[in-house]
Amino acid sequence: MLKVNNIEVVYNDVILVLKGISLEVPEGGVVALLGANGAGKTTTLKAISGILDSENGDLEDGEIEFMDEPIHRMDPDRIVRLGITMVPEGRRVFEDLNVVENIMIGGHVRRDRAQVRKDLDMIFDYFPVLADRKGQLAIFLSGGEQQMLVIGRALISKPRLMMLDEPSLGLAPLLVREIFGMLKRINSEQNTGILLVEQNARIALNFARYGYIMENGKIMLDGPRELLMENEDVKEFYLGVTDEDKKKSYANVKHYKRRKRWLS
């Protein structure tokens, strides 16, 4: 469904952030994009949704296709119309708008206003907490509720692909589990494809069927979930699993650096 082909992104004309990223999300698939801070995960999502311009970024090379249509020269609103909606990082709700208005604004691209009203109930069905807070300003919601709100806001545009940027950021583990449970339900009930960006590799790999691992603007490793979870390096660097008897100590820091080199 979504094909990203060898894209290069430059910020401020000098900083090369993405050095040839390729990835693919199949129809209704769940794909995770993992990596450390500054690896370029968010930039990849921004490139797909076409909002690099407003941040002085520029797609220098490569192409992005959605449903076999090139989208990398399109305005962001057209991309949303085609069915890609992004949930930006950090629970960016419209603070001065109430819960219902926040969700309704997500349905901006849809022409069938009556149906949007009905879909509002579907969102409240997924996230009953929001139904209790309908008339409240979004700024007064808790962190978890805000995250649910931005997911609901994206969902009402009936996306074929939803891109989530670190939905687990700063939330309690219990809430994270609840939100990912909802995403799973949305994925199976609506057949919405999901491209998930996460730092928390454990959550992401439990959720996604396929994963890409990014470092320094390149994809270092990719494969189905099982393969990645078995990979020794992923285990050590991203999942924090090591053999008990070879416990880490400062003496082994050099070893870490040596091991890390294959990734960079």
Place this chain on the structure above:
Amino acid sequence: MDGGLLFFFQLLVSGVAVGCLYALVALGFVLILKATDILNFAQGEVIMISAFICYFLVTTLHLPFLVAVLITCAAAGLMGILTERLVLRPMLGEPVFAVVMVTIGLSIFLRSMTGILFGHNNLVFPSPFPKETVKMGGIILSQTQIWIMISTLALIIAFFLFFKYSRMGLAMRGTADDQNVAQLMGISVKRVFAMIWAVSFVSAAVAGIFLANVMVINLGLSFVAVSAFPAIILGGLESIPGAIIGGLAIGIIENLAGGYLDQIIGGGVKDVTPFVVLFLILMVRPYGLFGKKEIERV
């Protein structure tokens, strides 16, 4: 009612009428400022041009007043869209300071163009409202004042409904709140900006048409926008209810101060009062009544 109280209410009500005009002008400023962070210095020229257009339609083309008003509003809306498209869009991504300078340039351009097209003479608008005054409970009002209040109220209600319930209105509020996220929701920020300029210019046009009824029409009409500044500051720069309440408050204060102090000092108080208020607000509460108190961490 005894004479003193009656005098007070007389000043109060006619102050509201003046305040309505301030509110409309302030509204025009605040709409653009809130959504795009640009203080449009050409707002006063829009007021003036609208007055000229309306005058031209009524006197030269002999159109009925109501038709002239509608055409003027449409023209102002179109002017807003064109301004955004031709003047502001090329400035996208430039520093706010540069953009504001461009609006100053635009204001000079528009004022000169109006001078060339309509001349520099004082024109008197043939008022469509009857000359007879209306007496309500001892308070005397001109029909123009009454229509100013009714129209402003109607316009404010229309704006309220538009922003609260329409799809475009919601998109505008979203854009004002967070431009980047609005883009991600599939809102065309370019179109929203064009619409904001249009709505703001229409608000200015209505103010201009009524001002034409109470003042002579000449290039100086554009300076009314400067008088609306205290209203904006009082209301809090980025608050739409603030602009309306600020406008009304300034109108009332100015009228009361003029009414009572002019007898003592001997004239001119009315013109100074708004700026005395402005000065005081900036000292005591620089973010205004409804503005956001900005905290800057250094």
